[in-house]
Amino acid sequence: MDERHGDSRSRRRTGAQSAISPRMPEMADVAGTDDARASGADLPDTTTGAPVALDPRDPHTMARLLKRTPSHGYEVADTSLVVAIRYWDAKNQPEASGILIQLLLDRCAPEFRRRAMGLRQRPDLMEDAIAAMIEQVIREARDPNEVFMTQNFIHYLKCLCIDNFNRILRQEGLSYKRDAQGRPVGRPQHIPRALIERIDVRLDDQDDPVGPGSAVADPSDALGSRMAAVEAQRILTYLPDPLDRQIMVLRALEGRQWEEIATICGKTERTMRLRFEKARTLLKECLRAEMAHHDSANGD
Amino acid sequence: MNKRDTALTEVKMALIAARERNEPDALTHALSQAGAENADAIVEFDLGLVATSSYGDEADAPDVMEIAQRARARAFAAVFSVTPAPAEVSLKTLIKAQGSTLVALASRLGLGVDVLSALEMGRISLKSVPQRLYDALSEALDATVEQITAAVAYDVAPALRRGQPGARGAANKQIDFAEAVISSQSMTPEQRASWLADSAGR
Numbered sequence: 001m002d003e004r005h006g007d008s009r010s011r012r013r014t015g016a017q018s019a020i021s022p023r024m025p026e027m028a029d030v031a032g033t034d035d036a037r038a039s040g041a042d043l044p045d046t047t048t049g050a051p052v053a054l055d056p057r058d059p060h061t062m063a064r065l066l067k068r069t070p071s072h073g074y075e076v077a078d079t080s081l082v083v084a085i086r087y088w089d090a091k092n093q094p095e096a097s098g099i100l101i102q103l104l105l106d107r108c109a110p111e112f113r114r115r116a117m118g119l120r121q122r123p124d125l126m127e128d129a130i131a132a133m134i135e136q137v138i139r140e141a142r143d144p145n146e147v148f149m150t151q152n153f154i155h156y157l158k159c160l161c162i163d164n165f166n167r168i169l170r171q172e173g174l175s176y177k178r179d180a181q182g183r184p185v186g187r188p189q190h191i192p193r194a195l196i197e198r199i200d201v202r203l204d205d206q207d208d209p210v211g212p213g214s215a216v217a218d219p220s221d222a223l224g225s226r227m228a229a230v231e232a233q234r235i236l237t238y239l240p241d242p243l244d245r246q247i248m249v250l251r252a253l254e255g256r257q258w259e260e261i262a263t264i265c266g267k268t269e270r271t272m273r274l275r276f277e278k279a280r281t282l283l284k285e286c287l288r289a290e291m292a293h294h295d296s297a298n299g300d
Numbered sequence: 301m302n303k304r305d306t307a308l309t310e311v312k313m314a315l316i317a318a319r320e321r322n323e324p325d326a327l328t329h330a331l332s333q334a335g336a337e338n339a340d341a342i343v344e345f346d347l348g349l350v351a352t353s354s355y356g357d358e359a360d361a362p363d364v365m366e367i368a369q370r371a372r373a374r375a376f377a378a379v380f381s382v383t384p385a386p387a388e389v390s391l392k393t394l395i396k397a398q399g400s401t402l403v404a405l406a407s408r409l410g411l412g413v414d415v416l417s418a419l420e421m422g423r424i425s426l427k428s429v430p431q432r433l434y435d436a437l438s439e440a441l442d443a444t445v446e447q448i449t450a451a452v453a454y455d456v457a458p459a460l461r462r463g464q465p466g467a468r469g470a471a472n473k474q475i476d477f478a479e480a481v482i483s484s485q486s487m488t489p490e491q492r493a494s495w496l497a498d499s500a501g502r
Binding site: 106133138 | 312355442443445450
C-alpha cells in the first residue's frame, strides 16, 4: 500500500468486487439516487426531459452550489458534486470538473483543519496531514471505482481524515508498537494520569469513580489525549486475561460503579474487586520493570 | 486493493456512525465486525476519532489557515500538472446564494454599506482586511473561510482578472480597509471605533 495515501486508499473497490457498477457515472445515476433528488442535481431538461449535469460555469447553477440549508448543509449535496466531477471528467471537460473540485475542497476545508489540529504544534506535520487529505479527496473524487464517497460523504471524509492523521503519527513513531510476539515495546510515552492514580490508590478508596474525561493527562490537548489513550491500551496488554482488561477499562478508564461492572461482566461484585486488585498489582509491577529496563538501557 | 481493506473501511465508517449515535458499545461492536487481525487498526482508528473530535473555532486561526493554504497548493501540484482555475465566486454571488442583500449583511456586521460595497467592488486592499471581517462574513454567509477568502480575492480586481481593457490601473486605486471605514457615511462612531481597533493591528 502506498503509505502516502493512508489506509483510506482501501476505499477503492475494483470492478470485480464492486457491488456498484464501475462504469463512469452518467447523470442518470444521479437521477436514481435519493440524495440527488433531494439536492435537485437532476433537474430535467425542459425540452428533452433528460437529466442535466451540474455545470458550475452556469451562474444559476453556481448560485445553487453555494446555497446553504437552514441546518447549515448545502442545498446541493457533496455526493452530487462528486458525481458531477466524475461526469465532467468522463466528458473530458477539465474546466468544469476543476471548478467543482475546488468547491468540494472549500466545503471540506474546515474538516481537514479540525482533524489535523492535534498536530498544530508541529506545523510541518500538520501541513503533511492536510496535504495528504486533500490529495486523497481529489484523486478519489475523480475515481469512478471509489464507492464510499457516494455512500455517505460525511463519514467518508471523517474516515479519510482520521486515517491520514494516524498515518502521520505512525510515521513519527508516536503510536504504540509491538514486537514480533505481539508484546508491547518501548517506554510509556504518555501514561494516563488517571490510570496511574487508579493503580496506585487503595481499592477501598476507589468508590468514587472518575469520569471518562479525566482519564487522560490533559483533556485539553487532543494529541496528548490520544497518546494517553494509546498508552493505556498498550499498558493493558500486559494483562493476559481479556476479562481483567475489561474490568480495568471499565473501572480505571471509564469510571464505572462496581455494581455496573459486575452486571456487564456477568460476575459478582466481589469477584470484580478481587480481579481488579490482582490486575492492578500486576500492572504496577510491569510498569516498574519497564521503567527500570528503559533507564538501564539508557545508562541512567 | 483487497477485499479485507474494503471491509475494514466499512467497519470504520460504521464505527463513526455508531459514535455519532453515542452507542456505548460502538467500539466493541466494531471490533467484533473487524475480526481479531484488525483489532489494532480499529482501536487506533477509534482513538484517532476521539482525539481529532474536540476542535472547533481554533481551526480557523490565521496560522492554521496559512498551513492549510500551503497544504492545498502542495496537493494540487501533486495531482495536476496545471492547477485548475478557482471557482469564480464573488462576494455578491455568496450574498445572493444566501438570499441576503448587501444592506442586510452590512447591518448584521455593523459595517457601513459603502464599505461593504467597496469591498465587493474590489476597491479595498486585501492585505488591510482584518481577520475579524473574514470570520464575520463566514458566519453571516454560512460559508467556509476558504470560500470567503476566495470571494474577496476574486473581487479585488475583477476587471483585471477578466482582461478588460483599461483595467491595469485598478489596483493602484485601492484603499485600505481603515480608510474606507473612516470615510464611511453610514457607520456610527461606535461601529467605526470597533472596526478600526481590529484593523489597527494589521
